[in-house]
Amino acid sequence: MLRKSLDRKISRRKFLGTTAASGTALAAMGSGLSRVAFADNHTIKIGFLAPLTGPVSAWGKPGLDGCLIWADWVNAKGGVNIGGQSYSIEFVGYDNEYDAAKARTGATKLIKEDGVKFIMMLGGDTWPGVEKIAEREGMLFSTLLPSDLSPDSTTLVAPCEVHPIYNVTGVEWLAENKPDLKTAVMCAQDDALGKPSVATYLAAFEAAGIEMQDEPLFFDPTTTDFAPVMTKLLAGNPDILCLDTCYADYVHPLCEQAFQQGYKGQIISCTADFYQKIIEKTSVEFMEGFIFQFPDFDDPALNSEGVNFVNPNEFYAEYAKRYGASQWGAVSWEYASIMDLWADAASRAGSAEPAAVLEAMKAGGTGKHAFGTADWWGTELFGIDNALVGDWPVVVIEGGKATIKDFKSIPAWWDKHKDLMIKHMTALGQMWNQRG
């Protein structure tokens, strides 16, 4: 009916050609959001190179928000004492949109133009874009994803989050407390975050004697309708639904779909960012018992003696005041806790230079991790001992509120089941020497 317009204005070939060209151009477009920092000689700049927009922004932006609180608090107390001189800290953000090419541009800008002394990243798919720059410049980088670690990247550390290894603690707790649950299914987005996490859950389920009903289901990160994914997952009526390390934008609709399709079993997930919103879309009853790995920092359990994070409850209160409690997410505290380690190391080194800070950070083979003293570890899994690994909390939603149920030891699990972890990581091509 309307097809004659083809002849009139634009040919089909032109349409297809220009559509393809424009699509490519669109994909290449993006906006690097940077906040240029102006500093004097008594200010040290720290780079924040993470996704601040897009589907992965939930693991970048809340972290920057937390860092701004950290900086305000530290600077209000006179800054960080390095070599007898107090320095205030200023964060320079760059939105890499979870894109390796943009991460490369951002790293270059942060180092060459802004003169940062340390760069914090989410890592994952963005690390390959930065790897060579880190090596060439000798810049100290941190990642939240230790699966980025390799012996080739000596200046990359994972000093806070040991994703995905800590996921074993949730499964271990589940097996101890609900031993009647014996079958599981799992889904994940098909990317550098999803795959190592799938390998970890597979190892943890096998160690706990929980049988996988089906192969893990990978979905494309552009998925918006999760009904077919959930239909497949629930087809065998599993005891446990594992959402792996799905992004918040996926966890929410996946939970909603599970609820709508009548699932009444156990759910376990790496994260449950903004879980209050999931409860609003489902029900308190549906979310009761949901297991994940990231506590709200108003949890009284964080005031225990072994926890090193400074004033966790006050930090949470300030975060809630500035940004809203519902904006609290998995990474809200993580980058700030890395800054605690960095500031401590820089003070001890008497220098903010990357090499000196790294040496001080790893001195003695242990470090003050947010959840307790931990070991620099990782040779068998990552080829280098640059991950700080110790205890990790298991969090359960009870009465609509995230509650820490236990702190479990990752090294203890590793000592018993490392063969399983290595087996599944190898099968999915996630060992450090398999990653291209």
Add this chain to the structure above:
Amino acid sequence: MDLLWQTAVNATYAASYMALIAVGLVMIFGVMGVINFAHGELYMVGAYCVVFLYAQETFPFLLAVAAGLVFVGFVGIVMERTMFRPLRDNPLGGLIASIGFLLILQTLAVFGFGRRMGHVPPSTQGKIEIFGAILTYQRLFVIVAAILLLAALWAFLKRSKFGRALRACAQDAEAASLQGISMNQTARVAMFIGAGLAGVAGALTAPLVSPTPYIGHSIIVTAFIIIIVGGVGSLEGAVIAAVLYAFVHTFVTTFFDGVIANIVGLALMLAVLIVRPTGLFGARERA
């Protein structure tokens, strides 16, 4: 058997909102010859109308959906008047302008609602069972609305005087003009309808997805696959291709996985282009 029915129900829902979006895109292309790359963002604006009116301001859901249709329709009119009309003789210019406009819409959405996903509670948690498959009322709304709106559009185009004028413009603008049909008016109406259909699709599905300022990217890719399979410029082709694509994609996702489903979707488009380069309902180009 339940799995088959549930998958069919899922596919019917997917076909419904995809058909609304694709038909809107075809309307705009058919009448104005413009490839509207901002069509995915019109879907996004529709979704944010519901985020604002229903989730934030607590207006009734159906009122928010209706407002989404009308508001996005008027956004379409603004696009027609400010971009597509001045560039009427330059379709590539219109395409580039639409890319610029999509970035503007994305940025406005970021300013207005932030970068994170919008939260829209379901308007109802009711559901019905069809042969063991569960269909929520929220999804049923989308299916019913798509059928009603597309039927109304068909009736408008086939039965009304203005619909005939619109079809005449699409077939031969010059001849239509000589018959006294105003090209500006038909373009305005086509843009209102095309944009409004994308907007209402976004508004209806807002509680079922997590609206973000960037959700239009994946939508526009799917819409282009559909209209290429259906035949660029064919409304009937867009509807049938939406059903075909939705069923293929949903069944492959359910019985294999989502990554393979995307590959199969693209392979379907390539196969159609090889076997029938004009698409299923497309006309051959003149020599």
